[in-house]
Amino acid sequence: MARKKKKAPFSPAVMLMIALVILLLGAFGIQVPNNIQELVGLRQEQAQTHTPKKPSNSANPGPKELGAASFTNDELKNSAKGWIDYHPLDSLGRATGADALLKPDMVNTGTSANQDIRPPGFISGEANHSRGHLIGRQMGGTGDDARNLTTLYQNPVNTPFMTKYENQIRKALDTGETIRYRVTPIYEGNELLCKQINMEAKGLDRNSSINFNVTILNEE
Known part of the structure; x- marks a missing residue:
């Protein structure tokens, strides 16, 4: 039986805050653990994958x-x-x-x-x-x-x-x-x-x- 993918434990809003903190810490030369960076990157990739593409400035809901x-x-x-x-x-x-x-x-x-x-x-x-x-x-x-x-x-x-x-x-x-x-x-x-x-x-x-x-x- 196929294994289910483990979901990240944080909401998108929290993940965004974490990403901002990572960028801020990086600006001061503070290294953030790789596993946290990978987690944030994974969630961002998933969001891009599942967001349907709509023409810019379009109010049409689509087919x-x-x-x-x-x-x-x-x-x-x-x-x-x-x-x-x-x-x-x-x-x-x-x-x-x-x-x-x-x-x-x-x-x-x-x-x-x-x-x-x-x-x-x-x-x-x-x-x-x-x-x-x-x-x-x-x-x-x-x-x-x-x-x-x-x-x-x-x-x-x-x-x-x-x-x-x-x-x-x-x-x-x-x-x-x-x-x-x-x-x-x-x-x-x-x-x-x-x-x-x-x-x-x-x-x-x-x-x-x-x-x-x-x-x-x-x-x-």
């Missing part, structure tokens, strides 16, 4: 994972060829969603966002606005169809939050998997920018690690 994808058995039917279905624009011209059956041969067949397309709510010159793909370019999503573009905050929504899950799918595709995928922007009333965006994906291979349902607030 909220809702468990497994919610596709029905009928929606998970496989086919020889992959496909992408862009849902119709709504009465305000907003993208409403996209479904896809992703195959390895679709990787990197998409296109960058067309600069002539301005999704509802997109402000030219707004440094943090992006024409966000629903189905990403690296998975075959087009940037020339307004049905696949919605206004997102580039940082942290488009990247790194959405990119994190898109990269998981890309990795699975690179190993030959087939992935059922759906992305849905969710709006509040007549707001032009979506309030949040929902991403669902499930690998059709028996041993696939892809099975998630996540929602990301469209906020800075």
